[in-house]
Amino acid sequence: MADSALHDIPSVYEPSLFGTYSKKIGMWLFLLSDSLTFGALLYAYSYGRISTANWPTPFHSESIVNATIMTAFLLTSSLTMVLAVRASVDHNAKAQTLWLLATMACGAGFIILHGREWSNLIAEGLTLPMFPKVLGHEAASEFVNVSQTVPQFASTFFTLTGMHMLHVTLGVIYLGVVALRRKFIPILLVLWLVAWLTTPAYSPFHYGAHVLLIAAIVCAIILWLKPKVYDSSDVEVAGLYWHFVDLVWMFIFPLVYLMSAKIL
Amino acid sequence: MEPDQIAIAERVAEQHRHHKKALFFWVWGALLVMTAVEVYLTYQNMEPVKMLTILMGLSLIKAALIIGFFMHLKYEVSRMKWLTMCSVIACLILMTIFFFPDARRIIELGAK
Numbered sequence: 551m552a553d554s555a556l557h558d559i560p561s562v563y564e565p566s567l568f569g570t571y572s573k574k575i576g577m578w579l580f581l582l583s584d585s586l587t588f589g590a591l592l593y594a595y596s597y598g599r600i601s602t603a604n605w606p607t608p609f610h611s612e613s614i615v616n617a618t619i620m621t622a623f624l625l626t627s628s629l630t631m632v633l634a635v636r637a638s639v640d641h642n643a644k645a646q647t648l649w650l651l652a653t654m655a656c657g658a659g660f661i662i663l664h665g666r667e668w669s670n671l672i673a674e675g676l677t678l679p680m681f682p683k684v685l686g687h688e689a690a691s692e693f694v695n696v697s698q699t700v701p702q703f704a705s706t707f708f709t710l711t712g713m714h715m716l717h718v719t720l721g722v723i724y725l726g727v728v729a730l731r732r733k734f735i736p737i738l739l740v741l742w743l744v745a746w747l748t749t750p751a752y753s754p755f756h757y758g759a760h761v762l763l764i765a766a767i768v769c770a771i772i773l774w775l776k777p778k779v780y781d782s783s784d785v786e787v788a789g790l791y792w793h794f795v796d797l798v799w800m801f802i803f804p805l806v807y808l809m810s811a812k813i814l
Numbered sequence: 815m816e817p818d819q820i821a822i823a824e825r826v827a828e829q830h831r832h833h834k835k836a837l838f839f840w841v842w843g844a845l846l847v848m849t850a851v852e853v854y855l856t857y858q859n860m861e862p863v864k865m866l867t868i869l870m871g872l873s874l875i876k877a878a879l880i881i882g883f884f885m886h887l888k889y890e891v892s893r894m895k896w897l898t899m900c901s902v903i904a905c906l907i908l909m910t911i912f913f914f915p916d917a918r919r920i921i922e923l924g925a926k
Contacts, residue, residue, distance in 0.1 A: 566822055567893065568890070568891060568893060568894040568897075569822075569890065569891035569893070569894060570822060570826055570890065570891075570894065571819045571822045571823045571826065572819060574826075575894075578894075578898055582898060582901060582902055585902050586902070586905055589902075589905065589906050589909060590909070593909050593910075593913050596913070596914075596917070597913050597914075597916075597917045600914065600917040600918060601917040601918075614853065614856065618849065618853050621849050622846060622849070625842060625845045625846055625849070626842070628842070628845075628880065628884050629838060629839070629842040631884070632838045632883075632884055633835070633838070635830060636830060636831075636833075636835065639827040639828075639830040639831055640831065781823070782823070782827050782830075783823040783826070783827075786826070786830075786886075789884075789885075790885055793880055793881075793884045793885045794885070796880060796884075797877055797880045797881065797885075800873050800876045800877055800880065801873050801877070803849075803852075804852055804869040804870070804872070804873055805869075808852060808853065808855075808856045808869060809862070809865070809866060809869070811856050811857075813856075813857060813859065
């Protein structure tokens with residue numbers, strides 16, 4: 551039914567091959583290519599997991615509880631995103647903005663919890679050579695030899711979860727631009743300053759915070775060159791990106807956390 | 815947008831208006847329950863391969879729910895559904911064929 555309904559639209563153009571508008575098809579194509587990026591990272595992690603006999607299991611029950619709450623945040627954010635799309639097609643601008651802000655809040659909660667998880671692991675000695683040394687901290691016994699015996703654990707863990715965290719961060723910024731437009735730029739700059747000034751110099755987030763500054767500059771240029779009121783199709787396309795970020799986490803959570811849980 | 819694109823976008827929006835909100839709450843609830851089951855299974859001291867199989871099975875169901883309902887693919891035209899899903903699944907199958915036999919071979923050879 552959907553096929554015939556969408557192809558019956560009178561037009562001077564050729565009918566849409568996929569029965570939907572161009573930017574939605576564009577986003578789907580981007581997501582397909584991005585799924586291969588995450589697929590490759592997940593396979594690299596799994597390859598290391600299978601081929602290494604003494605793979606570490608560093609995730610205590612506190613880490614699993616933390617990751618479970620992060621999962622609940624992402625799932626809830628997907629629900630609020632669907633409600634934002636629904637509000638946008640009903641032309642309810644106020645509800646649309648509120649649901650988008652709720653989605654951003656859940657995404658921000660996810661990033662904060664994930665940042666705390668990373669900081670704890672780094673403080674315990676699970677780190678990468680590119681991260682600055684944490685002064686005054688001795689590595690926990692379980693991580694003393696990990697960097698020598700299983701170096702691929704830290705590299706695959708930080709690459710996979712870091713890439714996902716970057717996607718969530720960019721997703722929150724994307725939704726912020728759709729919800730608040732130009733008003734979001736000063737908020738983004740304040741968030742950058744807070745993140746940069748409140749994180750210690752040895753933390754990777756001290757440097758990672760500059761993603762917010764770069765995003766603020768890029769968003770300012772886009773909004774200056776092409777100011778517009780985002781309609782329901784823009785909200786739906788933003789929603790597709792956000793659900794994809796949620797979808798990827800549904801594989802990272804069991805593969806990385808649950809399969810490496812420390813069972814006492 | 816071009817008038818043609820606006821007409822299609824309005825038709826898609828009309829489709830969204832026909833979905834009941836309760837459906838999305840049910841999907842959200844099912845996803846949360848499956849996540850709770852995954853965490854429960856983690857602490858049941860199961861054999862790793864068996865646990866991995868169950869966890870990946872649940873993850874695939876969760877992914878299907880997210881793609882189908884939240885990403886709206888269930889309601890797209892069949893050409894869109896088949897082309898998107900078949901292309902990704904074909905690539906992932908190729909990765910599986912090339913990666914995993916090799917990873918197991920390293921373990922079986924006892925290489926360190």
